[in-house]
Amino acid sequence: MTEIGKMLVGLGLVILAAGTILLLLGKTNLPIGRLPADILYRGKHTTVYFPLATSIVVSVVLSLVLYLVGRIRH
Numbered sequence: 001m002t003e004i005g006k007m008l009v010g011l012g013l014v015i016l017a018a019g020t021i022l023l024l025l026g027k028t029n030l031p032i033g034r035l036p037a038d039i040l041y042r043g044k045h046t047t048v049y050f051p052l053a054t055s056i057v058v059s060v061v062l063s064l065v066l067y068l069v070g071r072i073r074h
Contacts, residue, residue, distance in 0.1 A: 032054055032057070033051055033054050035051075035053035035054050035057070036053065037052050037053035037056075038050070038051045038052055038053050038054055039051075039052055
């Protein structure tokens, strides 16, 4: 049971850190979520938004961060 508790606390800290980072990024004028390759379709009664470029940028940044963390740990 203690392993599950530790995992939940760790997950909570990760979510807290991600939320804090998103709040801080929201106060800057970075175009995250409004990049040129993000797809936005507005119809009469629907709006479809697919953040393609934002997803790629976030994926590359997270890959680099996790790679560096892995290199530091070994």
